[in-house]
Amino acid sequence: MIASALESGAVVQRVRVVFAKGDQVRYISHLDLLRVWERVLRRARVPMAWSQGFNPRPRLFFAAALPVGVTGSAEMLDLMLASPVELPVLQHLIGDQLPPGLHLCALEDVPLTLPSLPSRVVAAVYEVIFAESASVDDLQCRVDSLLAAPSLPRSRQRPDGVRSYDLRPLVQSLWISKTDAGRTVLHMRLQMDQQGTGRPDEVLAELGLWGSAQSIERVELVLQ
Amino acid sequence: MMVDPDVLNCLLPGVEKPARYTGNEWNSIRKDWSQARLRVALAYPDVYEVGMSNLGLAILYELLNGQAGTLAERVYTPWPDMDRAMRQQGIPLFSLESRHPLAEFDWLGFSLPYELNYSNVLSMLSLAGIPLLASQRVGSRTWPLIIGGGTCTYNAEPMADFFDLLVIGEGEEVILELAELFHSLGRDQVGGTSKAGFLQHASCIEGVYVPALYAAEYHADGRVKATVPALAGVPATIKKRIVRQLLPLPERPVVPYVEAIHDRAMIEIMRGCTRGCRFCQAGMIYRPVRERPMPEVLSLADKLIASTGHEEIALVSLSSADYSWIEPVVGELNRRHGQQRISVSLPSLRTDTFSVRLAQMIQQTRKSGLTFAPEAGSERLRAVINKGVTAADLLQTAEMAFSGGWQRIKLYFMLGLPTETLDDVLAIADLVHSVQSVGRRARGQPVQISVSVNTFVPKPQTPFQWLPLAATADVLERQAALRQQLRNKGIKLSWSDEDSTWLEAALARGDRRMSAVVLKAWQLGARFDAWNEWYRPELWRQAFAEQGLDPHFYSSRLRSREECLPWAHIDTGVSPTFLWDEYQRALRAESSVNCAEGCLDCGVRRSFGLAECPVPSVDQ
Numbered sequence: 001m002i003a004s005a006l007e008s009g010a011v012v013q014r015v016r017v018v019f020a021k022g023d024q025v026r027y028i029s030h031l032d033l034l035r036v037w038e039r040v041l042r043r044a045r046v047p048m049a050w051s052q053g054f055n056p057r058p059r060l061f062f063a064a065a066l067p068v069g070v071t072g073s074a075e076m077l078d079l080m081l082a083s084p085v086e087l088p089v090l091q092h093l094i095g096d097q098l099p100p101g102l103h104l105c106a107l108e109d110v111p112l113t114l115p116s117l118p119s120r121v122v123a124a125v126y127e128v129i130f131a132e133s134a135s136v137d138d139l140q141c142r143v144d145s146l147l148a149a150p151s152l153p154r155s156r157q158r159p160d161g162v163r164s165y166d167l168r169p170l171v172q173s174l175w176i177s178k179t180d181a182g183r184t185v186l187h188m189r190l191q192m193d194q195q196g197t198g199r200p201d202e203v204l205a206e207l208g209l210w211g212s213a214q215s216i217e218r219v220e221l222v223l224q
Numbered sequence: 225m226m227v228d229p230d231v232l233n234c235l236l237p238g239v240e241k242p243a244r245y246t247g248n249e250w251n252s253i254r255k256d257w258s259q260a261r262l263r264v265a266l267a268y269p270d271v272y273e274v275g276m277s278n279l280g281l282a283i284l285y286e287l288l289n290g291q292a293g294t295l296a297e298r299v300y301t302p303w304p305d306m307d308r309a310m311r312q313q314g315i316p317l318f319s320l321e322s323r324h325p326l327a328e329f330d331w332l333g334f335s336l337p338y339e340l341n342y343s344n345v346l347s348m349l350s351l352a353g354i355p356l357l358a359s360q361r362v363g364s365r366t367w368p369l370i371i372g373g374g375t376c377t378y379n380a381e382p383m384a385d386f387f388d389l390l391v392i393g394e395g396e397e398v399i400l401e402l403a404e405l406f407h408s409l410g411r412d413q414v415g416g417t418s419k420a421g422f423l424q425h426a427s428c429i430e431g432v433y434v435p436a437l438y439a440a441e442y443h444a445d446g447r448v449k450a451t452v453p454a455l456a457g458v459p460a461t462i463k464k465r466i467v468r469q470l471l472p473l474p475e476r477p478v479v480p481y482v483e484a485i486h487d488r489a490m491i492e493i494m495r496g497c498t499r500g501c502r503f504c505q506a507g508m509i510y511r512p513v514r515e516r517p518m519p520e521v522l523s524l525a526d527k528l529i530a531s532t533g534h535e536e537i538a539l540v541s542l543s544s545a546d547y548s549w550i551e552p553v554v555g556e557l558n559r560r561h562g563q564q565r566i567s568v569s570l571p572s573l574r575t576d577t578f579s580v581r582l583a584q585m586i587q588q589t590r591k592s593g594l595t596f597a598p599e600a601g602s603e604r605l606r607a608v609i610n611k612g613v614t615a616a617d618l619l620q621t622a623e624m625a626f627s628g629g630w631q632r633i634k635l636y637f638m639l640g641l642p643t644e645t646l647d648d649v650l651a652i653a654d655l656v657h658s659v660q661s662v663g664r665r666a667r668g669q670p671v672q673i674s675v676s677v678n679t680f681v682p683k684p685q686t687p688f689q690w691l692p693l694a695a696t697a698d699v700l701e702r703q704a705a706l707r708q709q710l711r712n713k714g715i716k717l718s719w720s721d722e723d724s725t726w727l728e729a730a731l732a733r734g735d736r737r738m739s740a741v742v743l744k745a746w747q748l749g750a751r752f753d754a755w756n757e758w759y760r761p762e763l764w765r766q767a768f769a770e771q772g773l774d775p776h777f778y779s780s781r782l783r784s785r786e787e788c789l790p791w792a793h794i795d796t797g798v799s800p801t802f803l804w805d806e807y808q809r810a811l812r813a814e815s816s817v818n819c820a821e822g823c824l825d826c827g828v829r830r831s832f833g834l835a836e837c838p839v840p841s842v843d844q
Contacts, residue, residue, distance in 0.1 A: 027242035028481040035487075039250070039479060039533030042564065050565065069237045097533070099250040214233070 010049045011059065013081040015090060016108045016117070021072040023215075024101030030065035036099065037077065044093040049080040063117045063221050064124065064192060067199060072218040074105060078117045122193050123172060123222040126200045128186040128213045129179070136176060136184055142207045143174045143186070152206055167206055170198030183214075192221075227315055227323040235309040243481045244272035245306060247320030250479040251531065253289045253296075254321050260295035262406055264288055265319050265329040265368070267299045269336070269344035270754065275300040276478070277486035279540065280374060281335050284399060286474035294403055297321035297329075298478075301344040302351065304751060304758065310351060317351040326352035330411065332368040333399075334387075336376035339731035340724060340754035342383060346746040349386070356743065358388050358436055362419065369419070371402075377433070378464075378509050379684040379791035381451075382731050384435035385739035388423060391431055392794055393464030394495075396471050398431045405429070427458050431465030434458075438793065440736045446777060448735050451793045463795040464509070466832060469842055470495060470516050473524060476531045488536035488569065489528040493521055493553070497542035498819035498838060502610045502810050503599070503641065505683035506542055508803075509796050511828040513819060513838035518549040525557055529566055537561075538569045545574045545582060546820070548841075554585045575613045580624040593632035593674075594625050600641055601651030607813045608643050610806070615655060622659045626666035633659065634674040639702055640694025641680050642810060649702040652677070653709035660714060670714050677706065678720040681729045684791045685798065687806035690783040693729040696722060723761045724753065729779035730768075735790035738778070740771045799827030 021033065028036070038058055041048055048058035059080035066072045085093075087107045095104055114120075130139070146152070152167040172189040179185055190198030200218075204210045236242035257263070266285055268275030275281070281298070288296035297319035302310060310317070316325040326332055332354070334345055349356050354367055361367040372380060373391040380390050391398050405425055409418075427434040437458045441449040453460055473492060480487070496513035497506065525537055537557065541547060550570075557568050568586050573579040575596040583594055598613050600606045606613060622633060637652050656675055663671030679699055682688040703719060710717050731738065745767035752758035768775050783789065785804055792800075802824065809816060816824055819838055823829065829837040 024246070024248040025243075025481070027236055027246050029241075029243070032243060032481045032483070035483065036250075036481060038535070041533075042535065042566075043530060043533035045564075056565065068242065100248050211234075211237075214230070 010082045011080040011112055012049075013084045014110050014112050014114070015079045015081065015085075015087070016110045017077050017079060017094075017104065018106040018108075019075050019077070020103040020105055021066060021075055022101040022103065023071055025099065026069055026071045026101075029068050030062070033066075034060075034062070036102070040094060040097045040099075040102075041079070043097040046079070046090065046093060047081055047083040047085065049082040061117050063121050063223075064197075066218060067201065070126075070200065070216045070218055074220055075218070076117060076221055078110070119194075120223040121221055122191070122224050123189055124192045124198075124218055125220040125222065126188045126190065127217050127219050128188065128200065128204065129215045129217075130184045130186070130209075130212060131214055132183060134184045134212070136178070139176055139184060139186060139207075139209075142209070143176065146171070146203075146206055147174060154202060154206065156202070165196070167198065167202055170196050171203060174203075189222075225325070225328075227318045227325065229323070231313060231315060232323075235306075235313055235315075239305045239309055240303060241272075241482050244300065245302065245320070247298075247323075249481055250533075251476045252298075252321060252478045253285070255289060255295040257295065257322050257324065259293070261293040261411070262291075262295070262331070262403055263324075263329045264294065264296045264331045264333060265299050265326050266296055267326075267332055267334045267348060269301055269334060269341040269348060270338075270752075271303055272300040272480070273482055273484050275335075276480045276482075276484040278335055278337065279473075279490050279492060280337075280395070282474050282477050282490075283471075284333070284395060285478070286476070287396060288399065288403075291400070291403065293407070297324070299326060299348070301348055301752070307347060307351060307751075316353050317348055327354055327368065329368045330406070331371055333371040333373065336372050336374040336380065336383065338754060339376060339382075339728050340759075342731060342742050343746045343750040343753055345383065345386065346743065347751060350746075356746075357385050359385070361388070366419075369422075375505070375509070376732075378505070378794055378796065379732065379734075380433075380435075381440070381736045381790045382734040382738035382742055384736045385743070387435060388419070389426055390433040390435065391465070392433050392462050393431045393796075394467050395431075395465070396467055398429060398465050401429050402426060402432070424455065424458070430463055433462040433794070435736075440790070442735075442737075446773075448788045448790050448792075450788055451736075451790070461793050461795045463831070464797060466512070466797075468514075468839065470514050472520075473516075475524065475527045477528070479532045479534070486538065487534075488538050489525075489532050489534040490538050490540050491521055491524055491528070492516065492541060493539045493544060493547045493550075494541035496838070498546055499543055499612070500610055500806075500816055500818050500824070501599070502608075502687040502806055503638065503680060503682075504542075505686050508686050508798050510542065511796070511798060511826065512832065512834060515548055515838075515841045517841045518553055521549075521553055522556055522560070526560070529561060529564070535565065536567050536569055538571055540571055542572060543574060544570045544572050545576070545579045550582060551585075554582060558585060575618050575621050577621055577624050580621055580628060583625070584628055593634055593672075594630050595634040595636065596621060597636035598655065599636065599638050600644075600648065601637065601653070601655050602648045604813050605641055605644060605648040605651075607815045608810045609638075609641055610810070610815050612815060612818065615658070618655065619658055619662050623662045623666050626663040626671055631667065632672040632674065633663070634676065635659070637675065637677045638680040639677050639706075640699050642682075642688055642691050643813070644694070644702075646702060646705060649706055650709060653706060656710060656715060657712070660712065672714055672716070674716045674718070675710060676718050677703070679722065679725045681725060681732060683732050684789065685794070685796050685803075687803045687810060689733075689789065689803065690785070690787075690807060692780045692782050693726065695780065696726070699725075721756060721759075724759055726775055726779050727753065727761065727764050730775040733790070734778045737771070737773060741767045741773055744770055795831070797828040797831035799831075802826045 050056045063076035155164045170191040372387045377390045423434045439454045440451045496510045682691045748763040
């Protein structure tokens with residue numbers, strides 16, 4: 001990973017971008033989002049480093065794909081720059097070109113030699129907001145029984161066929177709170193690494209609540 | 225009332241590519257609904273990714289939104305999964321920008337680029353809760369004015385019953401004149417019972433065709449006798465509109481989130497084509513040739529790159545290698561933007577070494593392969609269609625391409641051309657084999673050749689408009705012969721779908737009575753007919769049968785010089801005499817000079833009072 005980040009030799013600065021993917025862009029896919037960022041950076045004339053090879057691409061790396069329909073308040077990506085740019089300047093350049101729904105939260109210079117961003121992610125925290133009418137007691141009941149189960153065998157339709165897996169070990173914790181406006185919020189901390197990724201919609205389905213969430217937001221990517 | 229986002233949020237997670245329906249794209253324009261005196265929805269009767277690639281609607285979008293008091297928003301055909309979900313939830317079709325139901329707009333303007341999109345127009349009207357037939361949209365309630373434009377309007381008779389008004393030709397000026405008329409009469413005087421008055425006024429604007437103001441009369445055998453004005457003061461023929469000089473193009477086009485079919489910045493460098501290929505409808509209806517001055521192209525490219533962030537700029541036209549300044553433009557674009565890795569593409573190259581040289585200047589195309597369109601296999605048949613390309617041209621071009629580094633070439637041919645024999649078709653195989661051996665010699669290794677063979681559909685307003693579509697049995701026999709001959713390794717052969725060709729031909733050449741067939745087919749369930757996975761030819765066969773019409777009467781009948789064609793009242797400026805003469809020269813396998821070599825007096829110059837044709841650019 002370290003070697004691949006440096007092999008072009010052209011990267012002089014690595015910037016970690018924390019950004020929000022809001023409601024207006026919640027339905028665009030991860031691939032669409034990659035194109036959006038490439039275009040933002042081109043419009044902003046950010047001096048990106050490019051990959052080598054047959055089909056060179058600007059070198060930007062997302063921490064983790066966000067499921068379609070889910071918003072994110074602290075998404076992350078690393079930008080590899082070919083010439084140095086001061087962070088306030090970069091913030092200004094990028095900020096002007098972001099489409100509605102995308103927001104910059106923070107920019108940080110990180111060492112070029114850090115391992116790749118996706119390899120550092122170990123877990124993600126989601127917040128699911130339900131309709132006002134949702135009963136906290138009922139939700140707590142469902143949560144307790146899910147957490148009490150020794151295993152939760154599920155299967156998912158993948159492009160290459162149906163995959164069976166155990167959801168239970170991927171669920172690190174679940175807890176409930178209320179928003180100031182009185183909405184019920186379910187918090188989930190789910191595993192996300194090479195061994196497995198817990199999906200919030202799968203947890204909701206297991207709780208018997210698929211389709212009853214008003215919104216799902218990823219609020220934190222936990223790095224190693 | 226705007227469609228409630230919470231309601232949408234319930235169904236969007238369940239449909240494919242939900243971002244097709246959520247708007248908010250970069251450069252999309254959101255004007256104040258309540259302040260707008262004219263609200264226009266620009267509609268494309270196909271899915272988002274296809275519609276977003278259309279330059280015509282992008283031009284009108286920026287043009288209309290640039291007018292004070294006018295608002296334009298976009299809408300595309302919901303994919304069948306979304307259509308179903310919306311109908312279940314009772315959500316009417318809405319615009320992407322403000323999510324207002326289409327029925328609340330003053331105008332609903334459809335682009336009609338392709339006959340096999342027709343059923344989608346009805347799907348969209350129906351999902352919007354708008355009565356399908358123009359004759360149903362009368363009375364006290366005001367419905368949006370349903371306007372059509374684009375290539376199919378040169379014979380839109382099969383859609384005549386659904387549209388209030390069609391714009392024939394280039395819409396940039398007409399649409400503003402219509403807006404002016406709308407404002408001068410006031411919104412109250414346009415809808416409901418006053419609609420007829422507005423349409424009558426509109427019919428006097430050059431390029432405006434109000435189908436309801438014309439009556440079609442028929443002979444006993446079903447041929448059209450005449451299409452005549454039903455009211456005094458309505459012009460007998462509708463002359464297409466052109467702009468004398470190409471108007472500025474959008475500088476801030478909408479950048480889609482969902483990847484469009486042509487996901488790139490587009491610059492129309494030239495309108496019209498000098499070549500005069502006899503099969504080509506675009507070449508006839510987009511006359512005269514007008515070029516965009518080079519400084520404008522270059523400055524627009526700078527602006528588009530800055531405003532969109534696209535990594536590719538396409539220089540579009542019917543034959544981009546014919547653009548007077550093509551080489552310097554490509555060179556300068558490379559010089560200015562190559563550093564930023566922005567590539568230039570030329571979607572329509574000629575079969576000559578100049579085009580290969582251009583392609584070499586554009587590194588991007590190296591990856592994808594080069595495409596050439598000899599269209600016919602034999603020298604004789606290429607003379608018939610007036611495609612001025614020789615076998616020697618093609619082989620020389622191929623040699624230069626292969627030795628220049630390309631490993632793959634794509635060749636386009638047509639099957640079922642007028643006067644075609646089996647020998648002409650076998651000549652395609654010979655030509656492909658020659659290209660293959662040229663490639664092997666040039667590269668010292670096997671090369672890849674893709675051969676795409678489409679069945680020729682004779683289109684209205686062309687020299688071949690009188691001719692029938694080739695008989696299916698002949699086409700199948702010739703396809704089989706070609707398949708037999710092109711079995712070699714390294715050759716990939718693909719066909720057009722025979723089962724939709726007949727429908728395209730019937731709809732392209734149909735008369736007004738076919739509106740009932742279109743309606744019936746839609747009622748039976750026809751949707752997305754341009755998509756193989758949705759096209760159901762049996763529904764169309766049933767619709768024809770139930771309406772007592774024979775598709776072959778429209779698609780496969782040789783028509784005489786005397787016959788009044790269903791589109792005879794639409795005047796493209798190209799004279800029927802010229803088209804007929806070209807047809808006769810085709811039958812004699814005589815080629816004609818192209819517009820750059822000499823004037824054949826096609827009629828356009830006189831019709832539009834042009835001092836010079838092709839029209840010189842203002843910069844010259």
